Amino acid sequence: MSDELNSIDESVRLIVMEARRPVAIDPEARRRLAEALRAEPAPTRSSRVLSWFVEPRPFALPPFTTAALAAGLVGIGVLTGIALNRDGRAPTEQPRAVAASSQLPDSVAPRAIKFVLVAPQAARVSVVGDFNGWDSAATPAKREADGTWTTYVPLRPGRHIYSFVVDGTHFVSDPSAPIAPDDGYGQKNSVVVVAGASS
Amino acid sequence: MKAHPGRLASALLLTLMLASGASAQEGRDPLMRLERTARYSVEVLMDSARLMGLPTRPIESKVLEGLSKNASPRLILAVARNVFRSLRDARAALGPKATLDELDAAASALRVGMTQSELGQLGRSQHGKLLTVPLVVLVDLISRGVPRDTASQTIFQLWQRGAADDDFLGLWRGVERDIVSGADPGAALLNRARQVPSREPPPVSPPRPE
Numbered sequence: 001m002s003d004e005l006n007s008i009d010e011s012v013r014l015i016v017m018e019a020r021r022p023v024a025i026d027p028e029a030r031r032r033l034a035e036a037l038r039a040e041p042a043p044t045r046s047s048r049v050l051s052w053f054v055e056p057r058p059f060a061l062p063p064f065t066t067a068a069l070a071a072g073l074v075g076i077g078v079l080t081g082i083a084l085n086r087d088g089r090a091p092t093e094q095p096r097a098v099a100a101s102s103q104l105p106d107s108v109a110p111r112a113i114k115f116v117l118v119a120p121q122a123a124r125v126s127v128v129g130d131f132n133g134w135d136s137a138a139t140p141a142k143r144e145a146d147g148t149w150t151t152y153v154p155l156r157p158g159r160h161i162y163s164f165v166v167d168g169t170h171f172v173s174d175p176s177a178p179i180a181p182d183d184g185y186g187q188k189n190s191v192v193v194v195a196g197a198s199s
Numbered sequence: 200m201k202a203h204p205g206r207l208a209s210a211l212l213l214t215l216m217l218a219s220g221a222s223a224q225e226g227r228d229p230l231m232r233l234e235r236t237a238r239y240s241v242e243v244l245m246d247s248a249r250l251m252g253l254p255t256r257p258i259e260s261k262v263l264e265g266l267s268k269n270a271s272p273r274l275i276l277a278v279a280r281n282v283f284r285s286l287r288d289a290r291a292a293l294g295p296k297a298t299l300d301e302l303d304a305a306a307s308a309l310r311v312g313m314t315q316s317e318l319g320q321l322g323r324s325q326h327g328k329l330l331t332v333p334l335v336v337l338v339d340l341i342s343r344g345v346p347r348d349t350a351s352q353t354i355f356q357l358w359q360r361g362a363a364d365d366d367f368l369g370l371w372r373g374v375e376r377d378i379v380s381g382a383d384p385g386a387a388l389l390n391r392a393r394q395v396p397s398r399e400p401p402p403v404s405p406p407r408p409e
Contacts, residue, residue, distance in 0.1 A: 183281065
């Protein structure tokens with residue numbers, strides 16, 4: 001075992017000696033190298049700028065800053081995903097071009113439809129329907145001096161279901177529009193058919 | 200003033216977290232407000248509708264309406280299933296060429312008691328016109344108390360006589376006024392229907408030579 005260790009030490013010593021031995025360079029080779037370097041064109045300003053971008057360079061950041069930047073990049077990714085509606089779920093509706101017939105083309109522009117409710121006692125009135133996701137905060141109506149509440153909603157040609165919401169809690173159908181039946185929620189809605197789809 | 204990298208990074212992190220939170224609130228699926236089990240069932244329902252080529256917008260709209268009206272998840276699911284079934288039956292009655300609005304209106308008509316066979320009869324005599332307005336008026340009349348048979352037969356006769364959308368809407372306004380004035384709904388409809396002018400039906404294309 002001891003002989004084996006000695007032979008390894010000897011091998012290492014020889015390797016070290018060989019590595020430390022100065023390398024003799026041929027003077028002619030040195031001259032050729034210097035000439036080749038002189039023949040190289042001097043770097044231009046644009047190539048210096050380019051190399052600034054492409055050459056690797058070490059830099060150091062504190063761990064907290066690195067974490068913050070990583071979180072920022074994730075946040076940008078999330079925002080972009082949300083903006084593109086690519087959240088991994090299937091879309092909840094087919095593309096309109098498929099769902100709607102050729103008689104209701106996508107190019108038909110929405111029309112501003114006026115909604116009016118006479119409710120002088122109401123403190124606030126809004127319109128909810130299939131056009132705003134039944135969100136009572138989305139389309140508030142404006143009170144006129146005579147107690148009527150009005151608002152305009154841009155609607156695509158076709159049939160839309162809606163209701164007024166009075167004081168945030170009471171659903172009231174439009175007395176000047178056809179009724180849609182109560183489907184189980186206890187209140188009838190109203191229907192508006194925006195011209196264009198059937199003409 | 201010397202910028203502190205730690206504070207700068209904290210501010211950046213906080214801003215991005217707030218921005219992503221706010222945006223996620225706006226952009227997330229509106230059905231997320233529905234209780235988890237009911238939402239899963241609604242999503243399965245909508246997937247089925249999609250596979251059958253049915254529109255999913257009416258189902259989603261009914262769910263959102265239920266949420267807006269603070270209905271229980273159980274009721275919302277029951278209503279959504281009913282809408283799905285009526286859309287499927289409406290498609291079966293009207294065929295694949297029916298528009299989304301026609302299907303939706305026809306589904307409403309089925310839910311107030313119109314039969315698939317009556318719907319199919321209307322659909323077969325469309326002559327290129329859309330059924331949306333006649334069906335909207337029909338549903339309204341039944342909802343206001345006009346007997347179902349009277350309403351569907353009257354609308355069908357006017358439809359066959361070539362009545363236009365404006366005729367149906369004019370009929371609806373007249374009947375609605377009469378009912379508000381105290382008239383019997385069925386009698387009001389029959390009376391007003393007599394005043395609708397008969398229009399020339401669209402020309403029937405001659406059969407092609409063999």
